[in-house]
Amino acid sequence: MAKRENISMSVIRRLPRYYRFLRQLRETGVTRISSTELSVKLGLTASQIRQDLNCFGGFGQQGYGYIVDQLCLEIGNILGLKGGYKAILVGAGNLGQAIASHMNFTEDGFELAGIFDSSPFKIGNRIGNLEVSDTSELEAFCAEQKPTMAALCVPREAVEKLSDQLYQLGIRSFWNFSHYDISVKYPDVIVENVHLNDSLMTLCYRIHNAKES
Amino acid sequence: MAKRENISMSVIRRLPRYYRFLRQLRETGVTRISSTELSVKLGLTASQIRQDLNCFGGFGQQGYGYIVDQLCLEIGNILGLKGGYKAILVGAGNLGQAIASHMNFTEDGFELAGIFDSSPFKIGNRIGNLEVSDTSELEAFCAEQKPTMAALCVPREAVEKLSDQLYQLGIRSFWNFSHYDISVKYPDVIVENVHLNDSLMTLCYRIHNAKES
Incomplete structure (x- = not known):
């Protein structure tokens, strides 16, 4: 074992x-x-x-x-890939749409159960087999479905308030695409950050310093 | 210094x-x-x-x-952020669109100079201030513009052939969103991988093992 x-x-x-x-x-x-x-x-x-x-x-x-x-x-x-941990995705902009449609959550241990956005232009759109719901429905959804994880694809300025709300609603793990460090405020949460800007800057560093040498 | x-x-x-x-x-x-x-x-x-x-x-x-x-x-x-390293993005699907429109390449040291796709449904579409070009134009584009970096947003099955081609065309650094390890074949290239599936599986592991303890 x-x-x-x-x-x-x-x-x-x-x-x-x-x-x-x-x-x-x-x-x-x-x-x-x-x-x-x-x-x-x-x-x-x-x-x-x-x-x-x-x-x-x-x-x-x-x-x-x-x-x-x-x-x-x-x-x-x-890895616990049979876990089927229930997940929601918040923010159905370009990035959220890409993540929701591009990723096979099931293969990676999750069940994507809901997609949320606050924009009337996004609410009601279909992504895969899910319809984008209004963020005002988050409370009822979380009370009923008890998701384990939230994927955060919202702009930086929205993420602090959102993570506060989701924490209150019982969510303790986050797949975070924003540049806000959730774990500083909530040390008890599990956060996996995807910092695309950091990755791009690291690439820049490596190119820059390879050129110099 | x-x-x-x-x-x-x-x-x-x-x-x-x-x-x-x-x-x-x-x-x-x-x-x-x-x-x-x-x-x-x-x-x-x-x-x-x-x-x-x-x-x-x-x-x-x-x-x-x-x-x-x-x-x-x-x-x-x-970090070399003033480098303005010329970059192209290949693959204008959901993910490529998200990356091209969501990221501020300039702030992170790059100048996104071209977006390419092989699908007639994508070619000609505008993303930001760029128009998606046919991948058949890659050779001429690279000969003229000499991009330093390519962001690869194509499916796994397409990436080996594509990285071969781009390597032949002189590109030596990659921002790779696929699950193909370019550096195994080309140890002299700089590759920054963004493996979204790996990140999601790591999150699954952490949730899974936190639950058990």
């Missing part, structure tokens, strides 16, 4: 990558893979991969490698 | 966050801030912040703190 104490976030952040890659292997009919082969394909060292997987109990056999199907299943279980 | 050798990616990834925050401070008229105040607002320790900024030569004065305007400018310079 997996041992899961004090696992560093950097290990955890590599798990989805292993999982995606193993799923692809499985889809192409590969049944077995060595940690060396895995490492070449993933651009990591074999020892890194063995160490990472050992954090959860280890799955490979010396000289035999990993059984793709089994490892894929195990990592999926570790 | 900044000393910039062997700076870890984790330090570099915090710089955009400092920058954003300092810019906000500047906009609200704050002229000076101590590392302690900075740390509280950013949810980091004061010593971490001092250490990070010392990697680049250090800017604060003992007992006085940081001059917001100066520090903001310095970090912007370190």
Whole structure:
């Protein structure tokens, strides 16, 4: 069984990558893979991969490698992808629409149960199999459906008030696309930030400094 | 002057966050801030912040703190945000549209110079002040404009061939939204990946394991 104490976030952040890659292997009919082969394909060292997987109990056999199907299943279980955690998405602008239509929430452990916006131009629009609801319905929706997670695709100036409201309504985990640090105010929440600007600036840094050297 | 050798990616990834925050401070008229105040607002320790900024030569004065305007400018310079690196975006689906319209490339060090798609339903559409061009025009465009960076918003199955082509056309840095690891094939390129699925799965892991404990 997996041992899961004090696992560093950097290990955890590599798990989805292993999982995606193993799923692809499985889809192409590969049944077995060595940690060396895995490492070449993933651009990591074999020892890194063995160490990472050992954090959860280890799955490979010396000289035999990993059984793709089994490892894929195990990592999926570790990630909790069968959780089906109920999620809502707030903000149906360009980004929210892209996220709602582009992502397969189910495969990643969630069930997208509602999309909300305050703009009359957005309310009532269909995205996938959901209709955008008025944010004024959030309270009733949360009371009834008790979503675990909210994906926040609203502008920065709207997110503090929104996260206050969602916290009051019982939501304790956020997928946050805005540049507002929810966890400073609410240290007890789980926040996964996607800071696209930071990513772009980091890319700029790397280009800038590669050019200089 | 900044000393910039062997700076870890984790330090570099915090710089955009400092920058954003300092810019906000500047906009609200704050002229000076101590590392302690900075740390509280950013949810980091004061010593971490001092250490990070010392990697680049250090800017604060003992007992006085940081001059917001100066520090903001310095970090912007370190990040190379005045670079105006010419960029293209390929894939004008939901995600590409969101990225092209939502992001301020200029503020983050780039100039978005072209958007490309292969679908006749997308070609000719306006996004911001750009018109979506046919991917068949990529070669001529790159020969003339010599973009530094390409943002890849195409489906996974399209990205290998596309990155091959763009590499041939001289592009060596990528903002990659797909789940294809460009750097495995081209170790000499700079790739900044935005893996939304990985982020969502990591959130799932954290929810799943918080529930269990």
